[in-house]
Amino acid sequence: FSMGALPHEDFLQCLSLRSNDSSTISSVIYTRNNPSYSTVLESTIRNLRFNSTNTPKPLVIVTPSRTSHFQATIYCSRKHGLQIRTRSGGHDYEGLSYVAKVPFVVVEVNFRSVDVDVENRVAWVQAGAILGEVYYRIAEKSRTLSFAGGVFHSIGVGGFISGGGFGLLFRKYGTGGDNVIDAQFIDVNGRILDRKSMGEDLFWAIRGGGGGSFGIVLAWKLKLVPVPATVTVFSVSRTLEQNATQLILRWQEIAHQLPDEMNPDVSMFSVNSTQDGRKTILASFSSLFLGTIDELLPIMQQRFPELGLSSQDCSEMSWIESILYFNQLQNQPLEILLNRTFRNPVGGQYYKIKSDYVKEPISETALNGLFSRLSDEEASSAIIIFMAYGGIMDRIPEDATPFPHRAGNLYKIYYNVNWQEQDNVNSQKYIDWSRRVYNYMTPFVSKSPREAYANYRDLDIGSNNVGITSYTQASVWGRKYFKNNFDRLVQVKTKIDPENFFKHEQSIPPLH
Numbered sequence: 020f021s022m023g024a025l026p027h028e029d030f031l032q033c034l035s036l037r038s039n040d041s042s043t044i045s046s047v048i049y050t051r052n053n054p055s056y057s058t059v060l061e062s063t064i065r066n067l068r069f070n071s072t073n074t075p076k077p078l079v080i081v082t083p084s085r086t087s088h089f090q091a092t093i094y095c096s097r098k099h100g101l102q103i104r105t106r107s108g109g110h111d112y113e114g115l116s117y118v119a120k121v122p123f124v125v126v127e128v129n130f131r132s133v134d135v136d137v138e139n140r141v142a143w144v145q146a147g148a149i150l151g152e153v154y155y156r157i158a159e160k161s162r163t164l165s166f167a168g169g170v171f172h173s174i175g176v177g178g179f180i181s182g183g184g185f186g187l188l189f190r191k192y193g194t195g196g197d198n199v200i201d202a203q204f205i206d207v208n209g210r211i212l213d214r215k216s217m218g219e220d221l222f223w224a225i226r227g228g229g230g231g232s233f234g235i236v237l238a239w240k241l242k243l244v245p246v247p248a249t250v251t252v253f254s255v256s257r258t259l260e261q262n263a264t265q266l267i268l269r270w271q272e273i274a275h276q277l278p279d280e281m282n283p284d285v286s287m288f289s290v291n292s293t294q295d296g297r298k299t300i301l302a303s304f305s306s307l308f309l310g311t312i313d314e315l316l317p318i319m320q321q322r323f324p325e326l327g328l329s330s331q332d333c334s335e336m337s338w339i340e341s342i343l344y345f346n347q348l349q350n351q352p353l354e355i356l357l358n359r360t361f362r363n364p365v366g367g368q369y370y371k372i373k374s375d376y377v378k379e380p381i382s383e384t385a386l387n388g389l390f391s392r393l394s395d396e397e398a399s400s401a402i403i404i405f406m407a408y409g410g411i412m413d414r415i416p417e418d419a420t421p422f423p424h425r426a427g428n429l430y431k432i433y434y435n436v437n438w439q440e441q442d443n444v445n446s447q448k449y450i451d452w453s454r455r456v457y458n459y460m461t462p463f464v465s466k467s468p469r470e471a472y473a474n475y476r477d478l479d480i481g482s483n484n485v486g487i488t489s490y491t492q493a494s495v496w497g498r499k500y501f502k503n504n505f506d507r508l509v510q511v512k513t514k515i516d517p518e519n520f521f522k523h524e525q526s527i528p529p530l531h
């Protein structure tokens with residue numbers, strides 16, 4: 020690579036000296052004058068809010084093809100004062116895996132192998148694999164095994180498990196992080212560690228304490244979980260005129276008590292009413308059920324008869340086909356799950372996300388206020404989803420992994436406002452809308468702390484200052500994401516990375 024008078028010249032020189040084989044490292048380095056730089060950078064930018072000309076860009080992108088490239092990049096970045104942002108699938112909602120306000124290097128985790136061992140019900144999965152690849156490789160070998168991962172198939176397992184990881188099976192088997200039994204990890208000194216050599220504290224921290232704080236995860240060993248050969252999915256939509264409000268109020272009371280074999284959701288959005296062109300709200304009640312239609316219907320008839328679920332609303336399929344269904348990819352070949360190209364199922368490619376936890380049912384008035392905000396002009400493609408908790412989440416202790424949102428939650432709220440390219444000049448109005456809705460919800464949701472889900476990263480709830488992380492400041496967002504687990508995360512961080520090399524706007528601070 021060429022050496023111009025650029026600030027990262029020393030860094031590049033260091034990489035080539037440090038690497039055992041400088042010819043291979045030069046082929047995995049992209050500086051800004053490399054013609055492929057933009058293609059590589061943009062390949063996994065999932066939120067186009069962070070792909071504008073004003074977005075700070077990395078000085079260098081490294082796409083390691085060997086473990087030694089990670090080690091050299093960490094060593095040389097430390098030596099030359101550059102920050103590292105590690106990127107696996109690029110889905111970070113605030114773009115923290117590829118945007119920083121200081122000079123920085125993106126380390127793209129391209130290691131993607133998925134090695135499934137059906138007999139022992141485990142899989143070694145490299146951090147750069149996407150969830151779709153994991154599901155596909157498991158399904159190739161077994162129709163009755165799966166992993167407790169997320170719905171959206173292009174999410175990277177690197178970031179997903181680092182932040183907890185929530186999906187169709189979480190009420191039955193817990194979070195992704197609950198289902199990890201070993202890991203391969205590189206620390207700030209370039210040491211390659213596994214569960215045994217890293218010790219239980221660090222192994223605990225990396226399974227939910229948020230990506231980008233402790234080091235770089237190279238691979239996870241996942242526990243595979245049993246699923247029936249035939250599962251059922253359903254989705255039933257009702258407008259306000261069809262009694263959606265009363266159904267949601269009832270859903271709030273019962274959804275968390277439905278069998279662990281379900282993941283009941285209700286999605287709410289505005290649509291133009293066909294009669295008079297005015298807006299109405301549509302509520303879509305959906306779930307996976309780990310069983311057949313004949314097993315599901317009596318349960319719903321007994322617990323939630325008001326919904327009137329019938330066999331016409333339900334479809335039976337294999338577990339992996341349910342992933343296609345919830346990705347709105349029904350009838351597509353399973354191979355589509357291997358496709359890393361991003362396709363946002365909910366509207367625009369520019370978005371802002373927030374989350375809340377609900378401990379007490381909200382009132383009809385509160386719900387009506389939410390509906391009226393969903394009818395605002397800025398919310399034309401916004402979606403708000405209530406996702407039921409309960410099930411095994413009530414039985415796993417809060418400190419089992421850093422993910423603390425366990426017993427006592429009725430449901431989580433996911434707020435998604437999104438927009439299209441032509442609206443991007445006015446993007447602030449959408450972000451303001453999401454802040455208004457969040458403020459409006461304050462009295463109805465969890466308090467002290469107002470809990471939030473780490474994987475739904477939201478810098479509005481607090482962030483570290485550039486270059487400095489103070490425990491007090493970090494506690495503001497840290498307790499929302501991790502509750503009392505935050506203190507143990509700080510202890511682990513202090514031990515593994517006392518000089519705070521791995522840092523970002525919401526990284527765990529060490530104690531000084």
Ligand code: FDA
Nearest residue numbers: 107108109110111116169170175177178179185230231236
């Ligand atoms: P990305 O590469 O952006 O990394 C996210 C964070 O982890 C960054 O801080 C990054 O530095 C760090 N990181 C990445 N790789 C690392 C590694 N190997 N070692 C250490 N740190 C690493 N969540 C969920 O739980 N359930 C769901 O169903 C969904 N659905 C969903 C849909 C869509 C469309 C989006 C955009 C996002 C979600 N999410 C989600 C949220 C998602 O789980 C979250 O953004 C993950 O962090 C994404 O992981 P990636 O590897 O893709 O992101």
